[in-house]
Amino acid sequence: MHRPRPSLGTLLHHIHVSGPLSRATLAERMGVNRSTILGLTAELVAAGLVTEEHPAGTTGAGRPSLVVRPSPHVFVLAFDVAVDRITAARVGLGGPVLDRRSAERTRTGADLDTVVRKLACLGRELLAEAPPGAVCVGVGASYCGMIRPGDGMVRYGPATGWVDQAFGAELARALDIGRPVAVGNEAHLGAMAEYERGAGVGVPDLIYLHGDVGVGGGILVGGKLLGGDGGYGCEVGHMLVNPVDGRTCLCGSQGCLEAETGEYALLAAAGRVPGPIGAEAVRAVVRDARSGDPTAAAAVAEIGDWLGIGVANLINLFNPGVVIFGGMLRDVYTAAAPQVAARIDRHAMPVSRERARLRVSALAEDATLIGAADLGFAALVADPLLQLT
Amino acid sequence: MHRPRPSLGTLLHHIHVSGPLSRATLAERMGVNRSTILGLTAELVAAGLVTEEHPAGTTGAGRPSLVVRPSPHVFVLAFDVAVDRITAARVGLGGPVLDRRSAERTRTGADLDTVVRKLACLGRELLAEAPPGAVCVGVGASYCGMIRPGDGMVRYGPATGWVDQAFGAELARALDIGRPVAVGNEAHLGAMAEYERGAGVGVPDLIYLHGDVGVGGGILVGGKLLGGDGGYGCEVGHMLVNPVDGRTCLCGSQGCLEAETGEYALLAAAGRVPGPIGAEAVRAVVRDARSGDPTAAAAVAEIGDWLGIGVANLINLFNPGVVIFGGMLRDVYTAAAPQVAARIDRHAMPVSRERARLRVSALAEDATLIGAADLGFAALVADPLLQLT
Numbered sequence: 001m002h003r004p005r006p007s008l009g010t011l012l013h014h015i016h017v018s019g020p021l022s023r024a025t026l027a028e029r030m031g032v033n034r035s036t037i038l039g040l041t042a043e044l045v046a047a048g049l050v051t052e053e054h055p056a057g058t059t060g061a062g063r064p065s066l067v068v069r070p071s072p073h074v075f076v077l078a079f080d081v082a083v084d085r086i087t088a089a090r091v092g093l094g095g096p097v098l099d100r101r102s103a104e105r106t107r108t109g110a111d112l113d114t115v116v117r118k119l120a121c122l123g124r125e126l127l128a129e130a131p132p133g134a135v136c137v138g139v140g141a142s143y144c145g146m147i148r149p150g151d152g153m154v155r156y157g158p159a160t161g162w163v164d165q166a167f168g169a170e171l172a173r174a175l176d177i178g179r180p181v182a183v184g185n186e187a188h189l190g191a192m193a194e195y196e197r198g199a200g201v202g203v204p205d206l207i208y209l210h211g212d213v214g215v216g217g218g219i220l221v222g223g224k225l226l227g228g229d230g231g232y233g234c235e236v237g238h239m240l241v242n243p244v245d246g247r248t249c250l251c252g253s254q255g256c257l258e259a260e261t262g263e264y265a266l267l268a269a270a271g272r273v274p275g276p277i278g279a280e281a282v283r284a285v286v287r288d289a290r291s292g293d294p295t296a297a298a299a300v301a302e303i304g305d306w307l308g309i310g311v312a313n314l315i316n317l318f319n320p321g322v323v324i325f326g327g328m329l330r331d332v333y334t335a336a337a338p339q340v341a342a343r344i345d346r347h348a349m350p351v352s353r354e355r356a357r358l359r360v361s362a363l364a365e366d367a368t369l370i371g372a373a374d375l376g377f378a379a380l381v382a383d384p385l386l387q388l389t
Numbered sequence: 390m391h392r393p394r395p396s397l398g399t400l401l402h403h404i405h406v407s408g409p410l411s412r413a414t415l416a417e418r419m420g421v422n423r424s425t426i427l428g429l430t431a432e433l434v435a436a437g438l439v440t441e442e443h444p445a446g447t448t449g450a451g452r453p454s455l456v457v458r459p460s461p462h463v464f465v466l467a468f469d470v471a472v473d474r475i476t477a478a479r480v481g482l483g484g485p486v487l488d489r490r491s492a493e494r495t496r497t498g499a500d501l502d503t504v505v506r507k508l509a510c511l512g513r514e515l516l517a518e519a520p521p522g523a524v525c526v527g528v529g530a531s532y533c534g535m536i537r538p539g540d541g542m543v544r545y546g547p548a549t550g551w552v553d554q555a556f557g558a559e560l561a562r563a564l565d566i567g568r569p570v571a572v573g574n575e576a577h578l579g580a581m582a583e584y585e586r587g588a589g590v591g592v593p594d595l596i597y598l599h600g601d602v603g604v605g606g607g608i609l610v611g612g613k614l615l616g617g618d619g620g621y622g623c624e625v626g627h628m629l630v631n632p633v634d635g636r637t638c639l640c641g642s643q644g645c646l647e648a649e650t651g652e653y654a655l656l657a658a659a660g661r662v663p664g665p666i667g668a669e670a671v672r673a674v675v676r677d678a679r680s681g682d683p684t685a686a687a688a689v690a691e692i693g694d695w696l697g698i699g700v701a702n703l704i705n706l707f708n709p710g711v712v713i714f715g716g717m718l719r720d721v722y723t724a725a726a727p728q729v730a731a732r733i734d735r736h737a738m739p740v741s742r743e744r745a746r747l748r749v750s751a752l753a754e755d756a757t758l759i760g761a762a763d764l765g766f767a768a769l770v771a772d773p774l775l776q777l778t
Contacts (some may be wrong), residue, residue: 146740155740205618219706221610221617228610228708229594232741235705240736243698244633253736309632316624317608317706319617347629347642351535351544352621 004383007032011040012384015050015070016377017196019094022055024065034065041068048135049074049093049384070094073134076376077123079141079171080369081105081115082186083159083213084278088122090130091373093137095197097366099126110160112170120174127177137387139179140376142186142368143167144212149231152183158250159213182375186210188225188234189371190326190361191218196374198362203321207314208361209236210368211329214250215258215310219318237262241309260306263328269299279328286331304336308343315348315356326361327368333360393772396421400429401773404439404459405766406585408483411444413454423454430457437524438463438482438773459483462523465765466512468530468560469758470494470504471575472548472602473667477511479519480762482526484586486755488515499549501559509563516566526776528568529765531575531757532556533601538620541572547639548602571764575599577614577623578760579715579750580607585763587751592710596703597750598625599757600718603639604647604699608707626651630698649695652717658688668717675720693725697732704737704745715750716757722749 007030014021014029021029027037044050052066070093080087082105089100101122105115119141127136145157152168154160168183175181191200191208200206204223210216217236219226226233237258238251246255247265259265263282267273270285288296311323325333333340337358344353361367380387396419403410403418410418416426433439441455459482469476471494478489490511494504508530516525534546541557543549557572564570580589580597589595593612599605606625608615615622626647627640635644636654648654652671656662659674677685700712714722722729726747733742750756769776 146738156738203618205616205622217706221615222613224611226610226707227594228741229592229710229744230708230740232738233594233706233708235708235738235741238705238736238738239702240698241629242633243736244631251738256736309629313628316627317606317622318615319619319622319624321618347627347632347645349535349545349621349624349627349640351619352617352624355618 005385007036008040008043008384009382011037011068012044012049013381015068016093016095016381020067020069022065022067026068044068044384047385049380074137074380075130075134076138076140076373077126077136077175078369078373078376079119079123079139079181080186080372081119081141081143081160082368083144086115086119086122087369088119088126089369089373090126090134091370091376093377095370095373097369099129100369101125112162112165112167115160116167116170116174119171120176123175136177136179137380138376138378139172139175139177139181140372140374140378141168141171141181141183142189142372143183144186144214144216146232146235147183147185149227152181154183155232182378184371184375185216185218185234186212186368186371187216187218187236187326189218189375190363190367191220191324191371192225193363193367193371193374194324194326194361195220195223197370198367199324199359200322203357205318205320206322206324207236207318207320208324208326208367209311209329211262211325211327211332213263215262215329217314219314219320221318236310236314239310239313241306241313257306257310261303261310261329261332265306266299266303266332269302270296271299282328283331286335289335300332300335301339303332304339305343307332307336308340309347311340311358312344312347312353315344315352319352320356322357322359324359324361326363330360330364333358394774396425397429397432397773398771400426400457401433401438402770404457405482405484405770409456409458411454411456415457430455433457433773436774438769463526463769464519464523465527465529465762466515466525466564467758467762467765468508468512468528468570469575469761470508470530470532470549471757472533475504475508475511476758477508477515478758478762479515479523480759480765482766484759484762486758488518490514501551501554501556504549505556505559505563508560509565512564525566525568526769527765527767528561528564528566528570529761529763529767530557530560530570530572531578531761532572533575533603533605535621535624536572536574538616541570543572544621571767573760573764574605574607574623575601575757575760576605576607576625576715578607578764579752579756580609580713580760581614582752582756582760582763583713583715583750584609584612586759587756588713588748589711592746594707594710595713596625596707596709596711597713597715597756598700598718600651600714600716600721602652604651604718606703608703608709610707625699625703628699628702630695630702646695646699650692650699650718650721654695655688655692655721658691659685660688671717672720675724678724689721689724690728692721693728694732696721696725697729698736700729700747701733701736701742704733704741708741709745711746711748713748713750715752719749719753722747
């Protein structure tokens with residue numbers, strides 16, 4: 001009978017998150033002695049998950065600690081369903097994006113079958129072109145909506161119009177490679193990815209805000225994603241900040257943070273509705289604001305003002321060590337940092353704001369995709385030898 | 390050398406939270422066999438912390454499981470500093486309030502020395518009148534403001550005007566019984582108390598809202614108090630819900646939940662400013678609203694509307710299993726439940742609101758005091774034999 005070995009998983013997790021590490025560093029981080037590390041790495045080498053080699057540039061003097069590296073042959077398929085675009089990628093152990101395919105997505109007519117068929121098609125292309133000997137160990141997907149934990153059911157996806165759609169199960173069926181598809185909300189996955197290897201490393205109380213058409217949130221409390229009773233917490237975008245005369249939100253409410261700071265709010269404030277929509281349209285407003293266009297600058301300032309109110313609320317509620325702006329909010333925050341800072345100064349409690357850092361996503365466009373890949377790797381990392389038994 | 394024994398503490402915790410339990414129930418809850426329970430209770434009996442007795446009404450047939458009871462001699466001093474009133478109590482192991490003293494507090498001139506002197510005076514009265522053989526094992530205090538974890542420093546207490554005042558240390562010095570004073574925020578303590586023995590038993594994702602002059606929050610995520618980076622999270626009262634034309638808040642901001650739903654907002658909406666203030670004035674408005682006074686009814690509905698917006702935001706952010714209304718919000722919520730429910734229906738995401746129950750505090754006036762007592766018991770429960778070594 002197979003029994004999971006937590007220490008094997010811990011070692012593999014360190015290698016997956018940090019990349020190549022010496023045996024000495026691993027021993028120190030795991031608080032075990034070198035002979036334990038030697039035994040564990042031997043098992044992972046035998047399983048084809050890591051390799052060991054002498055560090056570059058070492059000379060004869062002393063006995064250098066061998067370096068343990070993630071195997072270049074082990075990968076997952078990672079999918080990212082955003083509002084305007086779907087992406088599939090092969091992501092290696094250790095986090096590198098090895099290969100990727102994207103397709104534009106039209107905002108209308110995005111029924112489950114169409115999206116799943118396109119994703120599966122991209123995924124199979126990637127698998128077909130993987131080098132000989134490469135092994136797919138899992139599949140993860142990021143989705144722009146509310147996901148039921150455990151089975152990848154989309155409970156509510158305003159951007160695709162999905163309610164209770166079995167996205168994870170259908171994608172697994174369409175891919176047909178004998179692996180389940182683990183699905184997570186895009187902002188939740190972005191938060192985890194930034195915590196593991198981005199702008200939030202070492203900061204267990206972390207808020208990640210993801211701007212697409214809407215605004216999503218991923219909130220870590222003590223290093224764990226805030227799930228709540230059913231796994232549907234973190235809905236930052238639907239925090240009401242302007243109930244009296246706010247803009248109508250996609251969710252049917254009025255004055256939600258997403259309605260005041262999302263793509264449509266910015267384009268409308270800049271007088272560009274009707275007109276082109278999407279990430280490029282948002283970037284154009286930000287660019288014009290920086291070049292001195294007064295209407296664009298006023299629009300960015302107005303959206304920054306609301307964003308600052310939202311962040312001040314989150315600082316008061318969560319006392320985070322860092323707030324990270326991801327997706328299109330990277331551009332918006334960079335341009336509107338003074339407004340955001342002014343609102344935080346005015347509305348956040350001094351003892352909470354004194355240590356809250358504000359950062360843009362370090363993983364940038366790839367935050368949610370890397371988060372999806374980590375979801376795909378989760379089973380392997382939890383129990384590295386399971387797949388071999 | 391003394392070594393803590395986690396299982397002893399676990400057993401004492403069960404007895405403290407649940408009251409008398411049979412050895413059989415303890416064995417089942419702790420997942421150990423009866424002989425282990427026998428050994429542990431023998432140690433706790435020897436330490437004077439519990440007693441054992443035959444259950445009432447058992448007859449000769451079979452061998453009934455002995456009942457383990459908290460010792461009636463073991464107590465803590467618990468203090469509660471609210472806006473209008475200070476309270477001191479002797480609270481027994483198992484949670485009963487054995488004795489109490491209260492004093493009105495004037496809202497102005499509440500300097501640290503005065504408050505500490507009064508509290509210490511009440512505490513010493515209680516100690517002097519404790520029955521022979523009673524043993525004080527700890528001291529806990531609840532305070533209506535932001536507390537630094539670890540040392541009981543008040544970082545910000547708008548209701549007393551305190552900033553960075555060493556409340557815990559000064560109260561310990563004034564009491565002078567050789568024990569530290571553990572201090573917590575009133576709403577944090579209320580949340581823990583409702584989770585342990587009130588309206589939130591068994592619901593690890595819980596929000597407790599405490600109305601005094603302001604509105605405080607205690608939020609449990611996965612059964613743990615949300616602390617955040619420095620322990621200053623949960624500031625629900627300063628979540629902005631009406632930044633455009635909201636009322637000015639004591640914190641200097643505008644449109645905070647507390648400014649829209651606190652005592653002053655209700656009295657002003659009812660046309661009773663200037664006039665008497667305090668808990669009794671709030672209850673009078675609620676009473677008049679129920680008796681058909683249209684101005685009072687409109688005021689309660691208006692405040693309920695804002696309260697509902699705040700709760701909808703919290704449901705979206707935390708996906709709680711229960712939201713508990715405590716302090717004066719018990720009265721307000723009871724009278725304004727339709728407005729609160731309507732706002733939640735309109736603004737909270739369906740998948741999150743479907744399982745969020747709304748309840749009034751089961752511990753009522755004593756929620757924060759019981760929370761303070763549990764803080765006082767914490768060291769004993771963590772390590773029951775420590776004080777004897």
